[in-house]
């Protein structure tokens with residue numbers, strides 16, 4: 001399986017750790033994997049021109065041009081973000097906005113997507129609302145959510161230092177790749 005994970009955290013913290021852990025395990029199980037750290041990419045804001053409506057392409061010349069074909073060829077896309085105000089991070093939201101060309105030409109139709117959120121709060125409202133943001137985008141793209149994972153953590157190394165959460169990530173990955 002060809003897997004690409006997109007990390008929408010501005011820091012080297014929990015979201016990045018979770019995605020790396022999933023990818024390492026998936027690689028052990030035979031997948032080819034790639035992690036994209038949005039904070040290291042030059043990705044402009046969508047300028048709202050809507051020209052992708054007719055062209056199916058984005059005319060902003062930045063790092064999204066390298067990411068579009070990787071998304072199209074992936075068997076599985078993992079979207080990971082911190083919970084910011086019960087939403088995805090601005091960095092992740094901008095990435096989602098830049099998927100508009102793929103929305104118009106339905107290039108992510110039926111694509112398998114996994115949603116990962118890390119937030120300080122483990123309350124059901126925090127989980128439902130932040131995961132729900134990913135779900136709205138996935139539905140509009142006509143893609144298919146094949147798994148979601150919400151983990152509670154606040155400081156940047158909270159998950160790395162928590163064996164129970166690491167076990168949960170590994171079990172989640174085995175369920176995902178094994179199925």
Ligand SMILES: Cc1cc2nc3c(=O)[nH]c(=O)nc-3n(C[C@H](O)[C@H](O)[C@H](O)COP(=O)(O)O)c2cc1C
Nearest residue numbers: 009013014015082083084085086119120121153154
């Ligand atoms: C701007 C901002 C807004 C946040 N809003 C929430 C929130 O609404 N709910 C929550 O549970 N955690 C919130 N948090 C906490 C982060 O989700 C938490 O620290 C998480 O571990 C960050 O993930 P990271 O380590 O991958 O960056 C917020 C953090 C920041 C910086």
